[in-house]
Amino acid sequence: MENEMRAPKAAEADGHDDVAVRIARRTLAARGAGYADEVRRLLDAGLAVMDRCGTESRPRVADIVAEAGLSNDAFYRHFPSKDALVTAIxxxxxxxxxxxxxxxxxxxxxxxxxxxxxxxxxxxxxxxxxxxxxxxxxxxxxxxxxxxxxxxxxxxxxxxxxxxxxxxxxxxxxxxxxxxxxxxxxxxxxxxxxxxxxxxxxxxxxxxxxxxxxxxxx
Incomplete structure (x- = not known):
């Protein structure tokens, strides 16, 4: 009887977990799409700044994030260094x-x-x-x-x-x-x-x- 009484609570908990998982996945998907957009903007900005600098000077992170319209935090969220961005480009x-x-x-x-x-x-x-x-x-x-x-x-x-x-x-x-x-x-x-x-x-x-x-x- 004790197990029978606990079963609905377990099922209810499982149901709550299903909802939690779905919400978490939806949040992660939205965040992933936003991050992908940030990365694309940084790649395109890095390429544009490199094009302007040519072979006379190397672009700075400040120049790249300004071109992308993003922050330094956004840059370092995806790339540990400027060299890492260049490799990705x-x-x-x-x-x-x-x-x-x-x-x-x-x-x-x-x-x-x-x-x-x-x-x-x-x-x-x-x-x-x-x-x-x-x-x-x-x-x-x-x-x-x-x-x-x-x-x-x-x-x-x-x-x-x-x-x-x-x-x-x-x-x-x-x-x-x-x-x-x-x-x-x-x-x-x-x-x-x-x-x-x-x-x-x-x-x-x-x-x-x-x-x-x-x-x-x-």
């Missing part, structure tokens, strides 16, 4: 570049055309309208540990996109050769960026020829 840029190349390659009709689309998208990062931003981000990233010496942050992501077309072209080691091809392409991109030169059609054709030769057997 590098990761965000890599993700955006990867999606951009995927869209270009998806419109190509065959493996060779996909390689051409990939090359065109990579070299487009040295076009005058985006080169200054690309250069500023890489320059800032060089002192954070987010960039290993001699390694572009997008190398693995970009190499992965070449594996499928290389395999379709009969490459005996598509993953390995795609990695080498990505390093070659990003090296050429770096040459153009630091020379302040826009890519020419000849640059694209030479790189396409090199990648196709690397991909084909023999």
């Amino acid at each position: 590098l990761e965000d840029g890599t993700s955006r570049l990867g999606r951009y190349l995927e869209r270009r390659m998806a419109r190509a009709a065959d493996p060779e055309a996909r390689v051409r689309a990939w090359v065109g998208g990579v070299l487009a990062q040295a076009d005058p309208d985006v080169a200054a931003t690309t250069r500023a981000v890489l320059w800032n990233g060089g002192g954070t540990g987010g960039l290993a010496a001699g390694r572009h942050p997008a190398s693995a992501t970009l190499a992965a996109l070449l594996v499928e077309p290389f395999a379709a072209l009969g490459c005996p080691d598509p993953a390995g050769r795609a990695t080498l091809a990505a390093h070659a392409a990003l090296g050429r991109l770096a040459d153009l960026l630091w020379a302040g030169s826009a890519p020419t059609p000849a640059d694209g054709e030479a790189l396409v020829a090199f990648l196709l030769a690397s991909a084909r057997p023999g």
Whole structure:
């Protein structure tokens, strides 16, 4: 009888717990959405301030939070340091570049055309309208540990996109050769960026020829 009398209270407690869990989850979801918005604003603000500073000076946290319209508390809630934000900007840029190349390659009709689309998208990062931003981000990233010496942050992501077309072209080691091809392409991109030169059609054709030769057997 004693257990029977306590059962409704236990059930009632469980019901209260269900309500508490639902409310807690709703609160966390709302807070998470707000935090995601803060992070996006900080990433975009950091990129904008880097673009203005170029390679002459490094942005300050004060400049970034002012650009974002947020407080120092909001900044340090998500990033332990300015270097951590720069690393996140590098990761965000890599993700955006990867999606951009995927869209270009998806419109190509065959493996060779996909390689051409990939090359065109990579070299487009040295076009005058985006080169200054690309250069500023890489320059800032060089002192954070987010960039290993001699390694572009997008190398693995970009190499992965070449594996499928290389395999379709009969490459005996598509993953390995795609990695080498990505390093070659990003090296050429770096040459153009630091020379302040826009890519020419000849640059694209030479790189396409090199990648196709690397991909084909023999």
